[in-house]
Amino acid sequence: MLFAVSAFPQEGHPLTGTWTGDWGPTAAQRTHITLVMNWDGKNVTGTINPGPDAVNLGSVILDVTNWTVRIEADAKDASGKPVRISVEGKLEDLTNPHRKLSGTWMQGATKGDFRLIRD
Amino acid sequence: MTKPSALAIGLAVVAVLSARPMFSQRPFSATYDPGRQVKLQGVVTRIDWSTPNAFFFIDVRDATGTVANWAIDIGNPLELERNGSKRSTLKIGDAVTVDAVPARSEARQASAKSVVLTRTSRRLFAPAPRRAAAPAAPVPRWPDGKIRLGPPPGKTGYWGAASTQVLVDGAAAKVPMSEDGLLTNITDADKVAPFLPWSKAIFEQRQRRFLRDDPYSKCMPQGGPRQFQSANGFQFVEQKELNRILILQGGGNRNWRVIYTDARPVGSPAEAVPTYYGSSVGRWEKDTLVVESVGYNEKFWLTSGGLPHTEALKLTERFTRTDLNTLKYEVIVDDPRTYSKPWTGGWTIQWVPDQEIQEYFCEDNADFVR
Numbered sequence: 001m002l003f004a005v006s007a008f009p010q011e012g013h014p015l016t017g018t019w020t021g022d023w024g025p026t027a028a029q030r031t032h033i034t035l036v037m038n039w040d041g042k043n044v045t046g047t048i049n050p051g052p053d054a055v056n057l058g059s060v061i062l063d064v065t066n067w068t069v070r071i072e073a074d075a076k077d078a079s080g081k082p083v084r085i086s087v088e089g090k091l092e093d094l095t096n097p098h099r100k101l102s103g104t105w106m107q108g109a110t111k112g113d114f115r116l117i118r119d
Numbered sequence: 120m121t122k123p124s125a126l127a128i129g130l131a132v133v134a135v136l137s138a139r140p141m142f143s144q145r146p147f148s149a150t151y152d153p154g155r156q157v158k159l160q161g162v163v164t165r166i167d168w169s170t171p172n173a174f175f176f177i178d179v180r181d182a183t184g185t186v187a188n189w190a191i192d193i194g195n196p197l198e199l200e201r202n203g204s205k206r207s208t209l210k211i212g213d214a215v216t217v218d219a220v221p222a223r224s225e226a227r228q229a230s231a232k233s234v235v236l237t238r239t240s241r242r243l244f245a246p247a248p249r250r251a252a253a254p255a256a257p258v259p260r261w262p263d264g265k266i267r268l269g270p271p272p273g274k275t276g277y278w279g280a281a282s283t284q285v286l287v288d289g290a291a292a293k294v295p296m297s298e299d300g301l302l303t304n305i306t307d308a309d310k311v312a313p314f315l316p317w318s319k320a321i322f323e324q325r326q327r328r329f330l331r332d333d334p335y336s337k338c339m340p341q342g343g344p345r346q347f348q349s350a351n352g353f354q355f356v357e358q359k360e361l362n363r364i365l366i367l368q369g370g371g372n373r374n375w376r377v378i379y380t381d382a383r384p385v386g387s388p389a390e391a392v393p394t395y396y397g398s399s400v401g402r403w404e405k406d407t408l409v410v411e412s413v414g415y416n417e418k419f420w421l422t423s424g425g426l427p428h429t430e431a432l433k434l435t436e437r438f439t440r441t442d443l444n445t446l447k448y449e450v451i452v453d454d455p456r457t458y459s460k461p462w463t464g465g466w467t468i469q470w471v472p473d474q475e476i477q478e479y480f481c482e483d484n485a486d487f488v489r
Contacts, residue, residue, distance in 0.1 A: 011334065012417035012429040013317060013456065039317075041431065041456035064320035094324060095332040 010097050010118070013039035015062060015069065023105035023114035035116055048073060048085070055085065067091040069101060083108040089116075145171075145336035146299040146423045148329050151192075151230045152223045153297065159189055159217045159229070160237075168196050168206040170479045171350060171370075175209055177217070190228040191217055193244045197351060197477050204244050214238065223329060256443035258406070261359070266406050266440050268355035268364070270472075277354040277369065278446055279471040284348050286422040286450070288312045288462040300424020302326055311424070312452070313459040318427045325425030334419050338481035340374050342395035342419035343434060344450045347468060351479040364401060364408075369476035378410050388413040388431050395419055397434065408438040421452070429456040437465075444470040 010017055015037045024030035037046035037060065044060035055075040062069050071087035089103030098117055105114040147153075161177030173196040178186050193199065196206075209215070214237035219229035234243045259271035270276040285300040291310045295303035302308065308323050325332060335341050341349055350370030357364050362381035368374045376396035383400055391398045391414025398414040415432045435451040449465035452458065 010417050011420060011427060014321065016417075016429070039429065039456055041315075062317060064317050067320075094321075095328065 013044075014067070014091060014094055014099065015039060015044050015060065018119045019101060019116040020119060021101075021114060021116035023107075023112050025110055025112040029112075033114065033116065048075070067094060069103075075107070077108065087114065089114065146301070146330040146333055147230070148297050148299050148301040149331040149333065149336060150222055150228075151220045153220055155221050156232070157217075157219055157221045157229055159191075159219065161189065161215065161217075163209055163211050163213045163215060164188060166206065166209060166211065170197065170482060171195060173199060177215060187227055189217075190226075191219060191234070192228065192230040193234065194231075195350070195479075197479060199244055202244075202246055208243055209234075209236070215243075258440050258442055261357075265403060266408075268357060268408065268438065268440060268446075271443070274473065275475055276470055276472045277352045277474065277476050278347075278468045279352040281348040281448075281468050282466045284422070285424050286344055286426060286452075286464040286466075289464050290462065296424065299330060300422055301330060302424070312426060313462055315457060315459055318457045321427045322425050325420070330423060330425055333423060333425070335371070335423070338372065339419060340395040341368075341371055343397070343415060343421050343428070343432070344436070344448075344452075344464075345419070345422055346374075346376065346396065347448050348422075348466075352471060352476055354476060366396075367476070370479045371481050373478075373480060378408075385411045386413055388415075388433065393417070393430050397432075406439060410434075410436045410438070412436070427457055428452075428454050431456045444472070446470070 016039050017037065019035040019037070020033065022030040022032050034049050035046065036050055037044050037057070044057075044062065046057040046060065048055040048057065055073050058072045058074055060069065060071050067090060069087070069089045069091065071085070071089075073085040075083050075085050077083045084106070086106040087103065089101045092100040092102065098119070101116040101118070102114060105112050159177060159179050161179040163175050164178050165176040167174045173193050174190050175193065177189050177191060179189055180186050216235045216237060217229070218232045220232065222228040231244065233245070235241070236243055259267040261267055284298055285296060287294055288311065294307050294310045297303075302311070305323055305326055308314070308319055308326070311322070314322060335345070340346075346366070346368060347353065349368050352369040354367050354369070355364055356367060362379060364378040364380060366376040366378070374395070376399065378399040378401040380401045382402070385400045386398050393414055393416035395416060395418065397412035399410050399412040401408050401410040403409070412434045413432070415428065415430060415434075417428065417430055420426060421428055432452070432454040435453070437449040439447040441447055446468040447465065448468060449463060451461050451463050453461040
């Protein structure tokens with residue numbers, strides 16, 4: 001069995017990379033998330049769940065004074081109706097390549113929490 | 120954990136460390152607190168004469184009779200040997216008095232400033248008087264007139280200590296900091312380099328953590344310019360018939376880097392396989408070797424002080440051997456994702472004549488008590 005675990009540090013922009021985890025309104029009701037972000041020198045761009053159901057990030061704002069992150073994106077629900085995703089999170093364990101990002105996740109009218117770990 | 124007591128007396132702020140380890144793999148500031156000092160008297164129980172740091176251990180008895188074992192860091196054993204010390208300089212059972220800088224943590228570990236053997240009152244492991252500079256001599260050249268970056272024909276030698284362990288924007292005013300790049304005043308961060316907000320915040324965070332997250336201290340390679348501040352030096356091997364120059368590192372993991380001199384294109388950062396030393400192409404501009412490199416990974420710090428970068432990094436390095444004994448190193452750091460504009464820093468490196476680089480591998484023995 002192959003484990004895709006990297007122990008190598010990433011010392012560049014703290015958001016750059018692939019993050020995985022989940023979000024949901026309750027501890028039992030969770031939805032898997034893969035979040036890919038990249039710093040281009042001016043903006044952080046990225047995608048939620050790359051692939052056929054990918055959602056491009058609209059805006060990502062990192063506040064380096066307290067390492068909080070705001071993400072906005074426009075997705076579609078199962079019926080194809082537009083749905084807004086609003087995320088507010090905080091970076092933790094910044095010096096760890098497998099740093100954490102967690103906080104609140106709003107998708108349409110549903111509010112929940114999320115936890116992501118950088119791969 | 121036993122704290123320094125009776126015989127471990129906290130003293131005033133230490134001004135300058137005369138015997139601090141020069142080649143520690145870990146930034147001195149990450150392990151030791153130069154703002155404190157301890158005095159220890161005890162008996163040697165063990166000697167660990169290995170790279171990157173040699174240690175001896177002493178049993179220290181306090182006023183209540185409690186014995187605590189302290190690890191005393193005496194620096195790089197290769198440097199100690201060059202200064203005339205040997206593994207047998209100190210023996211198990213010897214009684215010593217040590218003035219030292221203690222670890223930042225509660226660990227019973229300290230970096231020796233002075234070690235005095237009780238029975239003879241002789242100071243041990245003292246730094247040798249500053250060596251006289253090697254005799255001035257012209258730059259050695261190849262038959263085609265090009266400068267030789269290595270030793271003159273029939274001689275040995277390598278490039279040793281850099282004049283500084285930090286990298287600072289040359290356009291900036293002098294910034295007070297420790298030898299390993301820990302700023303005296305964190306508010307001076309802006310003077311070190313033209314940071315973007317995120318990179319300044321990361322730099323400051325590394326500084327606030329006393330550089331303890333330095334990947335080099337975990338035996339990762341010294342990528343980018345830092346390879347020329349390498350523990351135990353480096354040397355150039357010019358393979359003219361292959362149109363390439365190898366740089367062999369004396370320290371770390373004894374890595375090597377290739378600079379191609381066959382006029383190939385430099386490439387673009389986006390297409391390169393990211394590495395610690397980048398993809399390098401060199402050319403001669405009169406007596407200066409100019410090397411452009413892209414394709415750096417993000418797994419290293421540009422300097423021990425914690426300068427960040429991204430994969431967009433491009434370095435332009437200029438190597439000028441001004442005489443036999445001196446190499447001037449200048450680097451332009453161009454990373455628009457990390458810095459608001461390209462900036463330039465540099466230092467000089469001294470030639471170590473008539474010697475070979477000795478074996479030195481990264482072994483993380485800087486913390487005996489964790």
